[in-house]
Amino acid sequence: MEREGSIRIPAGCAIAGIISREGKRFSGDAIRRSMSMMHERSNGLGGGFAGYGIYPEYKDAYALHVFYDNIEAREACEKYLDSRFDIVNLSKIPVKKIRAITGEPLIWRYFVHPLPTRLADSQLDENEFTRRCVFRVNTSIEGAYVFSSGKNMGVFKAVGYPEDVAEFYQIGDYEGCCWTAHGRYPTNTPGWWGGAHPFSLLDMTVVHNGEISSYDANRRFIEMYGYTCTLKTDTEVITYILDYLVRKIGLDFTEASNVIAAPFWSTIASKDEREKQRLTYLRNMFASLLITGPFSILVGFNGGLMMLNDRLKLRSMVMGEKDDFVYFASEEAAIRAVEPAVENLYAPRGGEAVIVLTKGGASHAD
Amino acid sequence: MISINAAGMDFISLNSILRETKEKKAVINNCEGQRYIGCAASGMDITVNGTPGNALGSYLNGGRITVHGNAQDAVGDTMNGGEIIIHGSAGDGIGLSQRGGEIYVRDSAGYRAGVHMKQYRDKTTVLVIGGSAGSFLGEYLAGGYIIVLGLTGDHCPISNFCAAGMHGGKIFVRGVLPPSLPRQVIAAEANAEDMSAVQPYIDKYCRYFGKDKDDILSKPFHMLTPDSKNPYKMLYVFN
Numbered sequence: 288m289e290r291e292g293s294i295r296i297p298a299g300c301a302i303a304g305i306i307s308r309e310g311k312r313f314s315g316d317a318i319r320r321s322m323s324m325m326h327e328r329s330n331g332l333g334g335g336f337a338g339y340g341i342y343p344e345y346k347d348a349y350a351l352h353v354f355y356d357n358i359e360a361r362e363a364c365e366k367y368l369d370s371r372f373d374i375v376n377l378s379k380i381p382v383k384k385i386r387a388i389t390g391e392p393l394i395w396r397y398f399v400h401p402l403p404t405r406l407a408d409s410q411l412d413e414n415e416f417t418r419r420c421v422f423r424v425n426t427s428i429e430g431a432y433v434f435s436s437g438k439n440m441g442v443f444k445a446v447g448y449p450e451d452v453a454e455f456y457q458i459g460d461y462e463g464c465c466w467t468a469h470g471r472y473p474t475n476t477p478g479w480w481g482g483a484h485p486f487s488l489l490d491m492t493v494v495h496n497g498e499i500s501s502y503d504a505n506r507r508f509i510e511m512y513g514y515t516c517t518l519k520t521d522t523e524v525i526t527y528i529l530d531y532l533v534r535k536i537g538l539d540f541t542e543a544s545n546v547i548a549a550p551f552w553s554t555i556a557s558k559d560e561r562e563k564q565r566l567t568y569l570r571n572m573f574a575s576l577l578i579t580g581p582f583s584i585l586v587g588f589n590g591g592l593m594m595l596n597d598r599l600k601l602r603s604m605v606m607g608e609k610d611d612f613v614y615f616a617s618e619e620a621a622i623r624a625v626e627p628a629v630e631n632l633y634a635p636r637g638g639e640a641v642i643v644l645t646k647g648g649a650s651h652a653d
Numbered sequence: 654m655i656s657i658n659a660a661g662m663d664f665i666s667l668n669s670i671l672r673e674t675k676e677k678k679a680v681i682n683n684c685e686g687q688r689y690i691g692c693a694a695s696g697m698d699i700t701v702n703g704t705p706g707n708a709l710g711s712y713l714n715g716g717r718i719t720v721h722g723n724a725q726d727a728v729g730d731t732m733n734g735g736e737i738i739i740h741g742s743a744g745d746g747i748g749l750s751q752r753g754g755e756i757y758v759r760d761s762a763g764y765r766a767g768v769h770m771k772q773y774r775d776k777t778t779v780l781v782i783g784g785s786a787g788s789f790l791g792e793y794l795a796g797g798y799i800i801v802l803g804l805t806g807d808h809c810p811i812s813n814f815c816a817a818g819m820h821g822g823k824i825f826v827r828g829v830l831p832p833s834l835p836r837q838v839i840a841a842e843a844n845a846e847d848m849s850a851v852q853p854y855i856d857k858y859c860r861y862f863g864k865d866k867d868d869i870l871s872k873p874f875h876m877l878t879p880d881s882k883n884p885y886k887m888l889y890v891f892n
Contacts, residue, residue, distance in 0.1 A: 324686055327664065327706075554813065557832065600764045600788070603726050603745055618725050619744070620686025620704040632723065634744065634763050636812075637788065 300484075300496035301328035301449070301470035302604075304585040304615040305625065306592045310645040311611060312340055315458035317625050318466040321616055323450035324624040325470060328496075328617060331387075333471030333483035334452035335444025337492040337587050338463035342439050348375055348398035349417050349489075352435035352442060353424075354480055355393040360430030367428060371420050372399035380443075380456070387451035392480055396441075414489055414534065419513075421488070426515050432481045437490030440589060444469075444483035452483075464645055465592055467585045469494035482518055485587070486526040492587040493529065495522040496617055497602045500580030508575035522584075528576050529586060540586070540593045544640035546573040548598045585615055590648025593640055600637030607632040613643045654678040664688045664706060671699065681705075686725065691718045695735070707744075710737045713754060726763070729756050734776065738861050745787070748780040751797065755779040755854065759862045761805060765789045770822060772796030778822075781858045785810035794879075795821040798851055802858070802869060803828040816877050824877040825851055827869065834877070843876040 303321040307313060315338055322334070342350055351368070355361040368374060376398040382391065401413050409416050421433045435442035440463075443456040449470040453459070469484035485492035499505070499521040506516050506524050512535070514527035525547070532543040549570045555563055570577070581601030586593040594615050596604055606615045607622050607629035614622040614629060622629050635641050655676040659667055660683035667687045671679055677697055681690065684703030691699050695714035702721045710718045711730040723741040730746070733753040745763035748756050753776035761784030768789060772778045778797030784805040791799045794816060801824070803810030809829045816824055817835040825843060834840055848870075859866045 327688060551813075600745065603763075605744070618686055618706070619723055620706060620725065623704055624685065632742075634787075637764070 300472050301325035301617050301621070302468065302484075302494045302496050302583065302585055302615075303617070303621055304465070304467040304494075304587070304592055304594070306465040306613050306643050306645065307611050308613065308643065308645060309611045310340070310464045310647070312462040312464050315453065315461045315463065315466055318468045319450055319453035319458055321614075321621045321625045322453070322468045322470055324621040325616070325618055326448065326450070328472060329448055329470030330472045331448045331451075332446055332473050333444070334447050334449030334469065335442060335471075335483045335485050335494075336449075336453065336456070336458050336466060336468045337435075337440065337442045337485040337487065337494070338458070338461050338466050339440045339490075339587060339589060340464040341441055341461045342398070345376065345398040346439040348400055349436055349438055350441050351397040351399060351421075351433055352380065353395045353397070354432045354434060355395065356430030357393070360428060361393060361395065363428050364424055364431040367424060368397060368399065368420075370402075371405055371416075372397075372401055374399050382455050383457055385451060385454055388445055388447045388455040391445065391455075418489060418530075422513075422515055425517055434481055435487050437487065437492075438589065440490050440492075440587070442485050442487045442492060444480065444485065446480055446483065465587060467492060467494050467587045467592070469496075482520055484522055486518075486520075486522045488526050488530045489534070490587075490589040491526060491530055491533070493522055493526045493584055495525060495582055495584045496604075497521075497582035497584075497597065498580055499525070499578050499582055501578050504575055505578060525578065525582070525584060528578070532573070532576065533588075540591075540642050541640055542569060544593070544595050544638070545569045546576050547578045548595055548638040548640075549577050550598065550638055583617065591642060591644035593642045594635060595640045596635060596637050598638035603634070605632060605634050606641060615641075654680065656680045656682065658682050659684045659687060659703065661685070662687065664690075668692065671697070684722070691716075694718075710735070713737065715754075723760075724758075729754065729780075732756075733773075740862065742784070743782075747782075748799075751778055751780065752776065753778050755781070755857070757781045757858050757861055758783060760784045761786065762790075763787045765792065767791045767794065767797075767799045769793040769795060770797045770799065772822065779854050781854055782810075783858065783862065783864070786812065786815075788813040788815070789817065790815045791819060791822070791824050791877075792817045794819040794824065797822045798825065798854065799823075800825045800851055800854060800858075801827065802855075803872075804864070804869070816879075819877070819879040820881065821879060823847075823850075826875045826877065827872050830875050837880055838877050839880045840875050840877050843874040847876050848874060 380394045445452045484494045502521045583602035583604040608631045664687040680700045686706040688706035691710045693712040697716040699718045708727045713732040713735045715735040717736045720739045724743045726744040728747040731750045737756045742760040743762045748767040751770045764787035781800045816838045
């Protein structure tokens, strides 16, 4: 598997999300149709989907999706996983061979629980334990790459157009209460399977349209906290920043959005005293996590979805509602492809986080 | 007249039909986000039913495009002449680098409307927005008229960094202005003489969308013009 970073190619992308506020599960076919309407926004070098609530039969197990270059990598990875986890189920992820998707790695799925003794010895909680194991695989087992590691959710991604990736993974056969998707038009790094979006860590996933200019400043900061950036891709660092701010520091998603898309100082100055203090504190405390440059992102997590644009709103994003569903997409036409009668269409402003929770969900880590 | 059912059609096929037809009038039904509709067209009357894709009417040279629905991003990018009429809202970057022609939006527009709009020689460049406009309206404005009517309510219809770096043209805003404007801008209440220049475009807006002119003119307008003694520099350095 050729990884990114060795060459630089001088982003347009497509992103979409659909969530049921009631937490009703629906087929991934809807998000596929939404994405296929934005075909021109991708160039066939990456597409992917994240589905939440798709594994109710194993909802308490971490679902690891792994790419392997070869059997040796698989054997090495499974040996490692066996030493850390109780593997309750393992299988190849079912795929359909199609002309549009070629050169696929071996793609496996494991439902696992951390081994109680190892977990106790580590003195970590099970999320942090699992996160460290995922990083261990991705940084030290040659030819193995864990691309999804949350509970009751999964990422499916490949090199190809999103609608082809959906067919390859038979996304329509999965049912989830929230879906996000991405069509890639890479401009800075070559397309490879792991480099397709969504990027994920535990149950948090990020799909991103844009190109952040603060990548290296952000990377230097986040690597101090044990997050190794292996992909040289800006979206990876956004994923780790959000994991750090929400899961580790305990900010809620609104506060995290005030850090990464902080209002201008001139905007902060116009706020009332309390809000001014709050925003100033967040900007100063996490100055290195301000993300500059164009981005529109959809952040999925167990319990909800956050949409955020960069503070200058350099990328498009539209949202709308119909009954129980909330729709997001880079283009209005992509929402209408799924729900022609969509209501309350709205384009959130730069830096304005929109957080939609499913019933019982919370916008902060438990 | 040619009638096109755009359902399931890719943008290349749709635009080929428009370019190759000898008809002067075209109606596109079931439009599903196809891009570049009417790109560089002249002398055609195109009606779009549905949601046209990005860069609608880019490089438009003449004729008219009417949309029944919302438009997406970059409407009228670098257009030279003709008219675009949107019975709905528009996305970001409408009238970007527009250098001639007129755009009428019944409702609101997104970020960066009319950025670097200009007016070339005998051309008249006009962008009328019925509702409100997002941040960076008329940034680097070099010529032409941007008119924001604020018909969506009593709040200020323009947002942050309006007219930042403006060095030509005029922006008319009906109703209240934001608490502060960039230093390159002079804002004053528009007088009768100022208003007479944009009267024809307000008339057209009312005619196209069935609005009441007296009602629109009942509120005072403000006019923004560039302060040439105070040029634009280094917005992104300190923010």
